Amino acid sequence: MMKDSLMTRRTIRQYSGRDVEPELLNQLLAASARTQTMGNLQLYSVVVTRSAEQKAALAPAHFNQPMVQQAPVVLTICADFRRTTTWAQCRQAHPGYDNFLSFLNAATDALLFTQTFCNLAEGAGLGLCFLGTTIYQPQAIIDVLQLPQLVFPVATLTVGWPAEEPPLSDRLPVESFVHSETYHDPTPEDIDRFYAEKEALEVNREFVRINNKETLAQIFTDIRYTRKDNEALSQTLLDALRRQGFLE
Amino acid sequence: MMKDSLMTRRTIRQYSGRDVEPELLNQLLAASARTQTMGNLQLYSVVVTRSAEQKAALAPAHFNQPMVQQAPVVLTICADFRRTTTWAQCRQAHPGYDNFLSFLNAATDALLFTQTFCNLAEGAGLGLCFLGTTIYQPQAIIDVLQLPQLVFPVATLTVGWPAEEPPLSDRLPVESFVHSETYHDPTPEDIDRFYAEKEALEVNREFVRINNKETLAQIFTDIRYTRKDNEALSQTLLDALRRQGFLE
Numbered sequence: 001m002m003k004d005s006l007m008t009r010r011t012i013r014q015y016s017g018r019d020v021e022p023e024l025l026n027q028l029l030a031a032s033a034r035t036q037t038m039g040n041l042q043l044y045s046v047v048v049t050r051s052a053e054q055k056a057a058l059a060p061a062h063f064n065q066p067m068v069q070q071a072p073v074v075l076t077i078c079a080d081f082r083r084t085t086t087w088a089q090c091r092q093a094h095p096g097y098d099n100f101l102s103f104l105n106a107a108t109d110a111l112l113f114t115q116t117f118c119n120l121a122e123g124a125g126l127g128l129c130f131l132g133t134t135i136y137q138p139q140a141i142i143d144v145l146q147l148p149q150l151v152f153p154v155a156t157l158t159v160g161w162p163a164e165e166p167p168l169s170d171r172l173p174v175e176s177f178v179h180s181e182t183y184h185d186p187t188p189e190d191i192d193r194f195y196a197e198k199e200a201l202e203v204n205r206e207f208v209r210i211n212n213k214e215t216l217a218q219i220f221t222d223i224r225y226t227r228k229d230n231e232a233l234s235q236t237l238l239d240a241l242r243r244q245g246f247l248e
Numbered sequence: 249m250m251k252d253s254l255m256t257r258r259t260i261r262q263y264s265g266r267d268v269e270p271e272l273l274n275q276l277l278a279a280s281a282r283t284q285t286m287g288n289l290q291l292y293s294v295v296v297t298r299s300a301e302q303k304a305a306l307a308p309a310h311f312n313q314p315m316v317q318q319a320p321v322v323l324t325i326c327a328d329f330r331r332t333t334t335w336a337q338c339r340q341a342h343p344g345y346d347n348f349l350s351f352l353n354a355a356t357d358a359l360l361f362t363q364t365f366c367n368l369a370e371g372a373g374l375g376l377c378f379l380g381t382t383i384y385q386p387q388a389i390i391d392v393l394q395l396p397q398l399v400f401p402v403a404t405l406t407v408g409w410p411a412e413e414p415p416l417s418d419r420l421p422v423e424s425f426v427h428s429e430t431y432h433d434p435t436p437e438d439i440d441r442f443y444a445e446k447e448a449l450e451v452n453r454e455f456v457r458i459n460n461k462e463t464l465a466q467i468f469t470d471i472r473y474t475r476k477d478n479e480a481l482s483q484t485l486l487d488a489l490r491r492q493g494f495l496e
Binding site (some may be wrong): 042077086087091100101107116132146170172182188215216220228 | 344430
């Protein structure tokens, strides 16, 4: 049951030596493609990395997180208007998908497909780690995977059979992210209530202590996701989008 | 079983009179929140529309597609860095999430969450329609739902109990979207093979005939998703991102 596997899911970063059989992987990718897409055009592609050389080449783009080289399979899921554009060019049609709307349409298709894959793969007992680093240094990934114009990496998954069972991570209360009819801006009292559980967790309190911070929020703003990094990476991301043909 | 519901899923645009019980909806939203997110920050929010007035106000933003007013529930899923930013401001931290990278990080969280919701809701027997129009006229949605700075709509779902069973839609062969080690640019022969089934479908041949087109691809490039529309909507989208604070 997918619901059960979802409720006990955790990110898996350590994998057993067992391979992910190509037949199983293809079945999961084929089933994931049942996900709805824009005009049923399936504006995505998946590059499967199994070779040690290619994993080693991808690793720096992901800040050398060890999962990239240790997982049996790395999947890079891309927003892809290339195939549809080539189809149009082969059929006396004049495509116009070299623009930002088309990027976001294709990225949407790619991310919805990715999450169905996550749910199915975890339901089948596989362990996954979603690498958010994909959009931090996209040009390095584009070069290694030889992605042509109108193809852009939006998600990476490391995939294998779990060799760890980390604790379940916390979640914010539903009232913090569900709004009725209109958006209700959180008051300071709302914030206290929404974040109380997260801030009270011993692992998070320890994080604050060892980093000499006053609050958990400072861990995110000062260390993990800083303004300086975000602004520099925004520029890198926009430059890569331009080079791949999605911004004129 | 989620796998079975996925393999027989279809987009549902007609709903029975039965309501979607708030308790069921909240259970599904809570379970969807098990999906992984950036730094476990859950950079999304969901606005639930049940009132007839709000549905009528949203309808024009979705080109008055009838599902918006006929479905018992409309969900607008938003990329949301607002709550996290307010949290930081309440905790002596200095957030820096008013930039493009942060938008794409939050949009990623929101879309992954959305797709888990789709998988779970369809598994529970609900019928859904994903409205790609959300990013075509985002400002209208922002106004109706009163979305503040750093909140941006990225997906809309109409949700109800199915009152139709349309045929399963076609899919491209797996080899068209799965690449081994590096991206393989499709040749004209590949394109013929990948699109043969789609082009041969009687419903698509009829589409080409009644629109006086030569090829199915022209239906997409000349009618459904034209260069002119894509370029104008790209500008609208970038303007709205700027107004919501995600592009300086």
